[in-house]
Each structure stands twice: as structure tokens, then as C-alpha cells.
Ligand SMILES: CC(=O)N[C@H]1[C@@H](OP(=O)(O)OP(=O)(O)OC[C@H]2O[C@@H](n3ccc(=O)[nH]c3=O)[C@H](O)[C@@H]2O)O[C@H](CO)[C@@H](O)[C@@H]1O[C@H](C)C(=O)N[C@@H](C)C(=O)N[C@H](CCC(=O)O)C(=O)O
Ligand SMILES: Nc1ncnc2c1ncn2[C@@H]1O[C@H](COP(=O)(O)OP(=O)(O)OP(=O)(O)O)[C@@H](O)[C@H]1O
Ligand SMILES: N[C@H](CCC[C@H](N)C(=O)O)C(=O)O
């Protein structure tokens with residue numbers, strides 16, 4: 001951490017700043033406490049507690065009552081919190097890119113990390129699964145960490161010698177200005193479908209939060225890579241071209257990287273691309289069209305950050321997927337496979353089931369649920385998509401958090417009234433496996449890599465892959 005005094009921050013004191021926190025419970029002697037108005041609570045109410053814990057200055061709105069402790073007055077406390085985090089942890093890898101979109105961010109940043117690595121760069125990626133760098137995997141609490149954790153992470157990666165980092169930009173993170181002070185070299189967009197309407201309230205506000213990455217955070221004339229197969233992507237691409245970014249339009253409808261054909265194989269696919277007018281055929285060692293889309297987004301970002309085309313294409317033929325994304329957990333004695341996936345939106349579930357369907361001779365079965373304290377409007381829609389694309393649906397629990405699980409399941413069941421309802425997730429998976437005949441396939445969706453079931457404030461250890469393997473043993 002850089003050493004700073006309050007004088008460096010414009011206050012009349014030589015006191016040394018020992019750290020920064022936006023949570024009074026984490027304040028230690030010598031910290032600056034950022035008292036931020038939040039979505040549920042107001043950080044300004046915790047100023048006395050922060051002072052008790054040793055805060056020597058408060059960063060907050062001009063009207064905050066700081067009980068005599070020096071105030072760093074701000075019109076935009078979240079932005080100034082990010083700025084102070086950056087001052088304390090000023091270094092970052094030379095190339096940092098961000099990927100946003102409803103689905104596919106985690107897979108895209110991981111694929112890009114692998115391509116960079118094949119090109120000889122010291123590369124890292126971070127997001128929902130944690131931070132993956134040459135020194136291993138570290139877990140993280142958010143998809144886009146809060147500004148302090150973010151700048152600490154970037155500073156650590158720089159100290160490790162990482163030169164290239166790819167990060168996930170969530171709509172919450174963008175809206176809460178968590179990444180406003182990151183110096184970005186490029187940005188990518190995967191797709192936009194329904195999620196998080198509980199937080200953003202309207203589809204337009206959700207789009208605007210995602211678009212901030214391009215319109216507010218990315219320096220002018222930077223490269224952008226945008227999947228233009230949906231309307232949001234086309235709108236964003238037009239905005240970026242008008243703003244003078246160096247845009248690559250990609251996807252089935254892409255101009256710069258066009259997907260000409262995808263031929264699914266048993267556990268891989270042959271992807272024919274037209275890159276700047278030239279054909280290229282890639283044997284992608286991953287199943288599911290959505291993974292091909294994510295790999296193509298990673299390809300666009302690799303080219304935009306200087307990886308030669310032949311090196312990037314060769315690297316695509318060795319890509320391996322993120323844990324919990326169409327991961328084969330095992331097979332029943334009769335040969336029927338069980339896959340784990342992280343689909344937690346209507347579009348994700350639809351793409352998942354449609355990708356798996358051609359590989360199933362018998363019945364396609366699914367076990368899934370919806371998270372509590374998350375967009376309630378997606379529940380029945382996910383139920384309906386499951387009923388439409390699967391032959392057999394079991395509705396179960398997925399992180400009920402503060403909600404009553406029966407109510408969440410009831411909302412899902414409105415979309416799939418013929419489904420079986422089994423709240424206990426292990427029992428639901430066991431029933432799904434029991435129903436598997438030879439030629440069938442079971443998909444357990446929604447939790448992917450997650451290691452726990454969040455009930456109230458408690459995290460009960462639970463991992464779909466482990467549970468499936470225990471039940472199959
Ligand atoms: C809705 C949301 O995003 N909330 C995040 C936000 O909290 P907030 O500002 O709403 O906090 P609040 O509870 O209203 O409290 C206001 C302030 O008082 C402070 N406080 C509170 C209590 C106390 O005793 N003392 C204290 O100082 C809090 O630290 C906060 O600064 O800022 C906090 C600090 O950075 C985050 O931890 C918190 O994430 C919550 C836990 C969360 O669940 N977030 C999820 C929805 C999220 O961010 N998800 C995205 C996307 C997921 C995806 O689709 O991939 C992500 O990037 O992970
Ligand atoms: N390009 C895509 N289009 C639609 N669905 C996708 C796509 N990529 C992945 N999915 C589906 O969404 C699930 C989550 O994928 P991934 O974890 O990469 O998304 P994410 O954007 O990182 O999600 P989160 O918002 O939770 O961080 C996958 O398991 C799959 O079912
Ligand atoms: N990052 C997403 C993942 C949701 C996964 C699902 N298991 C749930 O809890 O809803 C979110 O926090 O909305």
C-alpha cells in the first residue's frame with residue numbers, strides 16, 4: 001500500500017492513513033472510513049461505530065455528521081472512494097480489459113486469459129470464480145469486486161509480474177462505480193437479456209448500466225469487441241462507432257468476425273469463421289454453441305490486444321472451460337450423463353437446453369431453481385423455458401437467501417405447472433438421477449461452480465458436482 005497522510009488528502013493533519021474501508025465493521029485504527037449511502041442501509045449511520053473503531057477521517061457527502069472527525073467532503077462519494085483506493089493501490093497490469101453482458105462473462109475472460117497465456121503473456125482473469133493468475137486461484141466475494149478490493153487485486157497482479165488481466169464488469173459494479181478508476185485498454189460485450197430487474201428496475205436502466213463501460217469508462221479510440229446478434233449489441237456498436245472507438249463487430253451477424261457455421265461434434269464443435277474477410281476453421285474442444293460465442297468474443301479481444309491471428313486461432317483449439325459451465329459430473333451405470341451448468345437466466349437456460357438436446361437420444365431432464373433476493377420476474381419465465389425445452393423438470397432450491405424457499409419455487413412452478421417440486425436440492429438431484437434411463441441426460445442448472453447453498457445469512461457447504469458424484473458412487 002502507498003503511504004499517505006491526511007495532509008496528502010488536503011486535510012490539516014500529519015496522521016498516517018493505515019487503510020480504507022467502506023464498512024464500519026472492518027475499520028481499524030488509522031483508517032479512512034467511506035460512509036456511502038447504499039441500497040439497503042446508509043453508511044453515514046455507521047460513522048460513530050467507525051470512529052469507535054479508530055477512523056481518523058470520513059469520506060462522505062458534504063452534509064455528513066462526522067462528530068468532529070475530519071471530513072473529506074464529496075459530491076460523489078462512491079467515485080472518490082474508488083479514487084482513494086487507486087491512490088493507495090496505484091499499480092495495475094499494463095493491459096486490463098473488461099467484459100460485460102448478461103451471460104458469458106466468466107467464460108469469456110477465462111478463454112481470453114488462456115489465449116494470452118498461449119501468446120506468451122503473464123495473464124490473469126477475475127470475476128465470479130475469483131482471481132486466476134500464474135500463482136493460482138483466489139476466491140473473491142463479487143463478480144466485480146468493490147473498488148478497494150479491485151485496486152488491491154490489480155496492484156497484487158502487477159506485483160506478481162502479470163501484464164494482461166481480463167475482468168468481469170457486472171451491472172451492479174458499473175452502477176456502483178466500483179471500476180471507475182481502472183485504466184482500461186479495451187472492452188467486450190457478450191449479450192443482453194433479462195436479469196437483475198430487481199436492482200435496475202427497467203430494461204433500459206440495466207442496459208445503461210452495462211453501456212457505462214463503453215460510454216463513461218473506456219478511453220476514447222480504444223478497441224471494443226461487441227457481439228451484435230441481439231438488439232442491445234447492435235445499439236451499443238452503433239454508439240461506439242459514433243463515439244470513435246475502434247469497433248469489432250462479431251457474431252453470426254458480425255462484420256469483423258462472422259460465425260459462418262458451427263458443426264456440433266460429440267464433445268466439441270467445428271467453428272467456421274470469416275475474420276476480416278478471410279475464412280478460418282477452428283476445432284473448438286468444447287461443446288455448446290454458447291461456448292463458441294464466448295470463445296469468439298475472447299478471440300476478438302485477443303486480436304484487439306495485439307495477439308497475432310494465427311497464435312490466437314491455435315490457442316482456441318486448446319481451450320478448456322470454466323468449472324460448472326456444462327461440466328460433465330459423471331455417468332450413471334447405464335451410461336446416462338449428468339451435466340452441471342450455471343444457467344441462471346431465461347436466455348442461459350434456453351441456450352443450455354437447446355445446446356444439449358441434439359446429443360440426447362432419450363429424455364432431456366433438468367433440475368434447477370432460482371435464487372432468492374434476485375430478480376423475481378425471471379422465475380416463471382425460467383420455468384416456462386425449462387418446460388418448453390426439457391422433457392422432465394424438477395424444481396428445487398437455489399440460494400433462497402432471505403426469502404421463503406416455498407414461495408420462490410411456487411413462482412418458478414407457475415411457468416412449468418407439470419414439473420415435480422422437491423425443495424431439498426440433494427433429494428431433487430437424487431430423484432433426477434433415479435429417473436435417468438439409458439440414452440437420457442440430466443442437467444443440474446443454476447449453481448455451477450458454487451460451493452454453498454445460502455439460506456438466510458448462513459452458507460451451507462454444497463456443490464452440485466460433488467453431490468452428483470456422491471450420488472452416482
Ligand atoms: C445490492 C448491492 O450490490 N450491494 C452492494 C453494496 O452494498 P450497499 O451499498 O447496497 O450496502 P448497504 O447494505 O445498503 O449499506 C450501505 C453502506 O453501509 C455500510 N455498512 C453497513 C452495515 C454496517 O454495520 N456498517 C457499515 O458501514 C456498508 O458497507 C455500505 O457501504 O456495496 C457493498 C460493498 O461493496 C456490497 O458488498 C454489496 O453487495 C451485496 C452483498 C450483493 O449481494 N451484491 C450483489 C447483488 C452483486 O453486487 N452482484 C454483482 C453481479 C452478480 C452477477 O450477476 O454476476 C457482482 O458484481 O457480484
Ligand atoms: N454467450 C452466452 N449466451 C447465453 N447464455 C450463455 C452464454 N454463455 C454462457 N451462458 C449460460 O450462462 C451461464 C453462465 O455463464 P457465465 O458464468 O460465463 O456467465 P456470466 O456472465 O459470468 O454470469 P454472472 O453474471 O453470474 O457473472 C452458463 O452456464 C450458460 O448456461
Ligand atoms: N452472479 C449471479 C449468480 C446467480 C446464481 C444463482 N445460484 C443465484 O443464487 O441466483 C447473481 O448473484 O445473481
Ligand SMILES: [Mg+2]
Pocket residue numbers: 105106127128129143168
Ligand atoms: Mg460471471
